[in-house]
Amino acid sequence: MNLTLLGPELVLVLGGLALLLVDLAVPAARRHLLGYATAGGVALLCLYFVANHGAGGAAARAFGGMFVLDGVASFFKAIFLLSGVVVLLLAADSSPRLGGGITEYYALVLFALAGMCLAASANDFSVMYVALELITVTFYVLTSFERSRAASLEAGVKYLILGALSSGFLVYGIALAFGASGTMSFDELAKHSPELASNRLFQLGVLMIFGGLSFKIAVFPFQVWAPDVYEGAPVPTTAFLAIGSKAAGVVLLVRLFGFAVPDLALHWEPLWMTVAGVSILYGSLCAIPQRGLRRLLGYSSIANGGFVMVALSTMSKAGSAAVLFYLAGYLFTVLAAFLVVGVLVHRVGKDDFSVLAGLHHRSPLLAAVLAASMISLAGVPPLAGFFGKFVVLRAVVEQGAASHAYFWLAAVAIVGVVISFWYYFGVIRAMYWGGDAPDLTPIPISPTLRGAMILCLGGILCLGVFPSAIWEAAVAAVAGLGI
C-alpha cells in the first residue's frame, strides 16, 4: 500500500489536529495569525502537490482500489487546495467578526479540504460517502459559525436539514446500488457496467445518488438552499461552498458516471439535459430581482451549476474536459467576487446594491475586481469565463450531430447567458453610475487580501488570454475516462 498517495489528505488532517493543539499555546490576540500561517501551509502543500502530480500520469491506486490518484483527482485537488488558500486568507482577515474559537474555524476548513481531496480520489461507494459526510458535517458548523447572528444560525439550520435529507438520498441510493450489484467498488462496477445499466433497481439507486450529489452542486431540483445559505453564512464559508463544495459534487459525478457506470450515463441524456436547462433558467431568472450580492451570487451559482451539467450531459471527453476548465475559471472568478463581498461585509456591514454606489471612488481595486469577476461570469472575452463557456458550447454542439436535442440545450444555454447579462451588468452599473453615493470614505483593504485579489484577477485574465496550458491539462486529465 502506498501511503504517499494520500499525502495531501494526511497533511491536512494532521495539520488540522495540530492547529487545535497549537491554539492552546497562542494568546487570543494573536490567533488570527494562525489563519495566515495555515493559509501559507496550504499554499505550500498546493505548490508541492502541483509540482509532483500536476502533470497527471497513470492512475495509482491504494487501499485495495478504494482510493485512486489519477488526472481527474489531481486536477480537482489543485482546485480545492487553491480555493482553501483564499478561503483561509479571507477567514483570517475577518477573524474579529467570526468571534471566539477562530482557530477551530481554520481547523474545520482543513478538515473540509481533506474531505474534498478524498472525494476527488474516491473509487468506492463507501469512501465517497465518508468523504461527502466529512465535507457536509464540517459545513454544518462552518455555516453557523457566527453564533450570535440569527442569519448565520438560520443558514446553518437550513443547510443541516437539507444536507441531512440529501445524505439520506445518497445512503439509500448506495444501499440500493450495492444490493443490485453486490459491490461497492467503482472498478468492479465498471466491469459490469453494460448489464447493470439495464437493472431497474440499480438505476433507482444511482438516480438517488445523483440526487444527493446535485444537492452539493446546487442544481435543480436540490437548489433551494443556495441563496439563503449563501446570504446567511459567514462570507469565507460561502466562498468555500461556492467553489469547493460544488467542485466536490462535480468530481464525484465525473467519477461515478465517467468511470464506474458510463453505460448508464449514456441512457440518461434527457435527465441530464433537463437538470441542466432548468437550473440555468431558474438561476438566471431568479437572480434578476436580487438586490444583495450574496443572494445574487447564490442564484448565479445555480445557473453556473447548470452550465457544468450542460457540459456533463454531453457524456464525452470534450465535455468532461470542458467541465474541468470551466471550474478552474469559476474558481478564480467566484473567489474574486467573494473577496470583494467579504471586504464589503466586514468593513461596510452590508453587501446590497446601495453600498455599491460610488464603489469606484471608495476603492478602485474593489470595483475593478468585482467588475472583472462579473464580466467573467457573464462570459465575455478575454476573461476566463468566456473560454469556459466556449468549450462547454463546443462540446454541446459537437453532440448535436448525435442528437438534435443538444441544439435545444445550446439554445437554452444562450438564453441563460443573455439573461445573466442583465444582472451581472446590473452590478457594474450599480458601481459605476448607480446614483449618488451616500458615503465616499475610502475602504481599507489589508495587504494579504489585496494580494489575494490580484492573484484572482491574474487567474481570471491568464485563463482567458492564455488558456492553452490549463486546457491541455484538462484534456490530459480526462483521457482515462470510460466514455
Place this chain on the structure above:
Amino acid sequence: MSPLLWIPGIPLAAAGLLLFIPGSFKVVLRAFTLAATAASALLALNLLPAFDAAPIGAGGYRFVQQIPWVPSLGISLQVGVDGVNLGLVVMGAIVAFAAACTSWEIRERTKEFYFLLLLMTGGILGAFVSLDVFFLYVFHELALVPTFIMIGVWGRGERRAEAAFQITMYLTLGALVALVGLIALYLQSGAQTFDLVRLTEHLKANPMPVVRQVFVFPWLMFGFGVLVSLWPFHTWAPLGYASAPTPTAMLHAGVLKKFGLYALLKVALPLMPDGAKAWLPLLAWLCLGNIVYCGWVAMRQKDLNLLIGNSSVAHVGFAFLGLVSGTLVGLTGAVVVMVTHGFLAALSFALSGWLHSQTQSLDMTRMGGLLKRLPFAGTVMVMAMFAGCGLPGFGNFVGEMMVLFGGWKSSLLICGGLASLKPFVAAAAWGALMIAAVYMLRAIRGIFHGPVAELWASASDPAGWWRRLPFVILLGSLLVIGVWPRILTDRIATAVRPVVEAMAQPKPAPSLATAAAAASNLR
C-alpha cells in the same frame, strides 16, 4: 513582425499603459490616446501603398502572420489582409483617430474613458485583421463591455441606462447565436481548425453536405445580422446611438457594426455557398425592411441623432442587398458601402455630437438658421447629408450604385425557380433615392435654413484646426473614395471573386422546404 499585429496591438498596449498614468494628468492622458490612435491610423494608411508590393500568402492574403494559441482546438492568432478587409482596417483606424479627437467633450473620469476607448479600438481593429474565426469573434466581443460602460457613464438622455442594457443584450444574443454557428461550422467541416484560410481550402475541396449548410447558415445569418441591425432586429441601434457619447457612437455605428457584414462575407458566404442560396431570398426581403421601412421611420424623427441612427440602419440594407446579389459588382459594391458608410456614420455622429455639446439639445424642431451661426459645421453637415442621399462625388454613391447594378443583373433561386432580383432593386432604389432624399432634404431645410433659432444663441463653430481636423479627415476620405473609387474597388474585386465563383457554381440549390424535409429525414 507583420504591421497588422501592431495596428490593434498599439491601442491595446496603450490601454494597458494608460492605467499607470495618474488620472489627474488629463492632458497627458489625451495626448497619449491621440498618439496611440494616430500611430495605428498611420500604420493602417501605410498598408495602402505597401499592399501591392507585399508577398501574397495563403488564400490571397498579405502581411500574414500566425501565432499558435490553443493548438489542440485548432485556434491560432492569425492576421492578414486582402482587398476586403484592407479598406475596413484603414477606415476603422481613421475613424478611431477621429473619435479620439472628438473625445475632448468628455470632461469627467477621462482616464477610464480613454482606457475603454483604446480597448474598444484595439478590439475592433483586431476583429478586422484576424484570419482566425475564433479571434474574429473574441476581438469583436472585446468591444462589448466598453460600449456598455461608455453609454452608461458618459451617455446622454434619460433613457441611457435602458439603451446601454438594450444594446448589450441584443449584441450578446447575436454574438452567441453566431458563436454556435461558428462552432457548428468548425465541427461539421471536419477540418478541426478555426483558421479561415485552411477552413476555406478544406471546404472548397470537400464541401459540407447541402443539408448541413442549410442548417448552419441561418445561425450565422441571424447572429451576424443582429450585430448589423438587420431588420427586424434593428431596434437597439437608433436608441443606442442616440444615447451614446459621440466617440462611442462614431466607433460603433461607423466601424463595429460592419463586423457582422464582414463576417457574413468572409465566413458564411464562401464556406457555405449552398446554404446561402437557400436563405438569401429571405435576406433579400429583410434588407428591404432596412432600406424602406427604417428609411420611413427616419422620416418621422424629430431628434437629429435618432434620424442619423435610423438612416444608418437604412444604409446597411444596401450592403445586405449587395451580398444577396451574389455578383462581382454587387459584392464589391457592398464592401464599398461598408467602408464609405463607416466614414459617413462617424462624420454624422461627430457633427451631431458637436451640436449637442453646443446646445445640449438635438431637437430638430427648435433648430433653424444653423448655416448663419455655424458656417463650418453647417457646411460639413450639408455635405454629409448629401452624401447620405447618395449624391455623386461622395463614396456612398459609388457603393450604392454598384450594389444596384449588381442586383439588377442577379437572380435568386426561389421555390426551385430562378426569380429576378429586379423588383427588389427597384424598391431599394426608390427607398434610397426618394425616402432618403425626403428626410435628408427636410432636415437640411429645417436645420440650416430659415431664421436663426434661439437655440444657437451661445453656439459657435469648432475653433482651431485641431477641432476641425476630425471632420475634415472624415469628409475628405468620403470625397477621395468618391472621385477615385479604384483605390478600393480593384482590390476588393480580386478578393471577392472566389466568393462569387463559389456561389455561382451550378449545384442543386434547395429551397428551404426541401431542405427542411431532408433534415427531418436525416434525424
